[in-house]
Amino acid sequence: MPKWIPCKQDRPACRESNLIAYKTQGFIFLEKGQNMLKKVLVSAILIIIVILCTGFIYLNIVYIPHNLKPVVQRVLKANLGKHVKITSAVYLPFKSVDFSLIKVGNPGEIPLIKITKANLRLLSFPKITLKGVSAKIKIVLSDTVLHTTLFNLKGDAVIDLDLHYFYQKKPIFKGTMFLKNANIMNLSKFRDITEINGKIDFTEDSFLTDYLNASVQGQNLGFGCDVFSLEQGILKISRCKFIFGETVFCCNGELSDLSNPKINVLGNGIIDLADIKKIMRNLDVPALKGNCNLKISLSGPVNVNAIGSEINFTVPEVFISNFKFNQLNAVIEVRQGKVYFKSISIDYGKGNIDVNGSIGLLSEDMPMDFKVLFRDIEVGKILSDCLLKQFGKARLNADVLISGSALEPAMINGSGKINLSKACLRMPANIAKVADYLKVPELVDMKVNQASADFSIANGRVSTDDFIVLTDEAEFKGFGSIAFNKVLQANILFKLRPEFVEKSGGLTKLRDFTSDCSGMPLVKIELSGTVFSPMWKVVDLPLAELLKNNTNDFLKQKLEDIVNASDEKKAQFKNEVMEYLNKE
Known part of the structure; x- marks a missing residue:
């Protein structure tokens, strides 16, 4: 407790002058009541404000642009293998750092990633040692666009990150990303994927997700993956699953040379043919019904004009409009941006239909060139399926050649010849x-x-x-x-x-x-x-x-x-x- 020293003046005078003298820790202080206290308080506040402003100015003019921003750019470049440019970075007191207009991509090219705004918030005070920096960070990404040759992804995300950055080395981190209403657009002939929501757990060399929810034309699309791992520059994909309606497709494989990506994937699944029309964009396909057992392999550069694949599928039973087909078997190859139907065989009644040809499925006008052979097709069954009436019976054999655009019926050209054998013609009821x-x-x-x-x-x-x-x-x-x-x-x-x-x-x-x-x-x-x-x-x-x-x-x-x-x-x-x- 301070030891009070009496004033030399009389008490009324002391009270009148309102002076108080007290001794503490060997010093004697004199204050003029409340006015002196206010001055001290104001001075302290001003000093704090000056310190904060000085720190704010230092952070925004010196430290963030010359230290933090280059560190973030180096971290992103080391992991993405692309040039990174951050237009500006601003510290908001007691809140976070806002990065504006981040572009990832080589100069002169369309940016691979463009982020309009990224908000970086420290969840804990950084631990700084001679080896590096560790921190818990929350990152909020707004209006983010991922641009590739196959699609564009746009949306918002929140990332919780536990980061360990060692100088001159790649960072070590683990985190969770929450996607919010993201969209995958411009998927060539496929419909946009919208309203993507879900959680992705990741580290510096892997990520996994139990289930991401999305929507295609109002129908739910699910995606799950046990492990995506990065080893020696190769991205390995394990147990990746897509679910859409009654369609389930699983795959695994790898993506190598991330600066010039090459893919090697094997997949299989059961495709509900009715889902094709829901997924494909601007493709006037007839109503399909049936389940397709699918096996697929993809290999080559991630480029629609260079990737190669082989697809094998069988359909025990398929309905196309009013027609019922049995045992469809197909072998399809994809190369140089075209789909080659090496062999398609389908049974109709007691007859068979063979198809081979090609179609530029990813080209603007989808050019096609096909040869179709009909052998021993029951005409009576066709008429029955088509007209729901009987007009006789016959065995049809035909050769058909067609070419043109699959999207423009008026542009399709072709020719063919039909022969009927073992035929019996039944006249319509009126003529009968x-x-x-x-x-x-x-x-x-x-x-x-x-x-x-x-x-x-x-x-x-x-x-x-x-x-x-x-x-x-x-x-x-x-x-x-x-x-x-x-x-x-x-x-x-x-x-x-x-x-x-x-x-x-x-x-x-x-x-x-x-x-x-x-x-x-x-x-x-x-x-x-x-x-x-x-x-x-x-x-x-x-x-x-x-x-x-x-x-x-x-x-x-x-x-x-x-x-x-x-x-x-x-x-x-x-x-x-x-x-x-x-x-x-």
């Missing part, structure tokens, strides 16, 4: 009814002796001018086209063979009025609508020319002769024929 009226049941189901067509592909349509079907009873000649949007436009000329007409009784009466030089009655049928919902109508008869020449009465009389020779349905048939003829 006419055959029944005329008592010629042979026209309902006809055995096909020959059926063939040459066709071309251009301007978004498959066209033919020489479709021909020959049976013992009739001849069918057709021409027309089917558009890629499935719109059908075609005409079929239906002729009866002379020998069949001779055997058919009343049909001989039509022979004298045909305009066809062969003497066979002729019917013209027009097809329209779509492939899956066709419509047909009779648009011409051999007597059309006689109708135009005002010989209707004579024509009607002859038709009545035929009708009178028919069965009890003659009246109904007569009315239908007359109604048709009078449409003119």
Whole structure:
């Protein structure tokens, strides 16, 4: 306790002067009450402010730009193998250091990494020794962009880091990164990956994550990896897993020479074909259903024009639109930016389809060149799957060549030839009814002796001018086209063979009025609508020319002769024929 020394003046005078004298630690102090205390306090505060301002100025003008910023640049360059530039670094008192506009990349190139703002906060006081510095740090990254030739990544992240930096050596650290609403964009033909959230644990030579959540077109995408490790400049990937819907894909491998990366990866998984359309961008693929067993290997530089891969996959059962295929097997190679389909074999019914060719899947217009072979394909099954109706049966064999852009149907060109064997043609119900009226049941189901067509592909349509079907009873000649949007436009000329007409009784009466030089009655049928919902109508008869020449009465009389020779349905048939003829 201080020892008080009485004032020489009397007490009132002392109180009036408000002077107090006291002795402590061998010194005598005189203060003038509260005013003196205020002066001392203000002086102390001013001294502290001056010290802080001096320290702030020193940190921002001397230490941070000339010491801390170069250290951060050296640490990043040592780990990333790229030139690092930090535009500015500012210390905020009692808070953190803000780094602005960090660019990682060689001069003159698009930066590999660009960080608009990085906030570095010390969670503990640094331990400084003669060997180096240790500290616990929190880093908040805002508006970060990772730019590569394959994709761009943009988002925010928070990193908790335990750093040990030894002078002239690479740092040792471990930490955790929390991703917040990151996005992977510009994935060539694939859709963007958005809303990436999750935790990644890492050290200076490895990182792992149990599960990262993301979204593709609103559907969850999961990613997990047990270990990514860096050993002697080689990034090794172990037990990496992707999950999207019902699709699960696992892989492992390595990435070497990080300054000029090369990849070597093996992977396998089960792909839900329905997920393909959800993942691919701007690719008009039909509805797919089925599971694909996939094996894949990738090797070469991380460059779409240089990477090579081999893909093997099998699909026990696949549905494409209304068509069901069995046992699809494929071997695919990727090299120089193109996908080569070395062998694709797929069973359809009792037949088989073989495909080989190539497609520039990562090129701007996706150019393609394919040869497709159809062998012993059941036409009846195609019609049943396509139209949900039966029009007969046959075995189809065809060779098809196509080329052009997979993204521009109007740019696809091609040609091919179709042959049918072991065929039986079943007429539509309306024509079958006419055959029944005329008592010629042979026209309902006809055995096909020959059926063939040459066709071309251009301007978004498959066209033919020489479709021909020959049976013992009739001849069918057709021409027309089917558009890629499935719109059908075609005409079929239906002729009866002379020998069949001779055997058919009343049909001989039509022979004298045909305009066809062969003497066979002729019917013209027009097809329209779509492939899956066709419509047909009779648009011409051999007597059309006689109708135009005002010989209707004579024509009607002859038709009545035929009708009178028919069965009890003659009246109904007569009315239908007359109604048709009078449409003119």
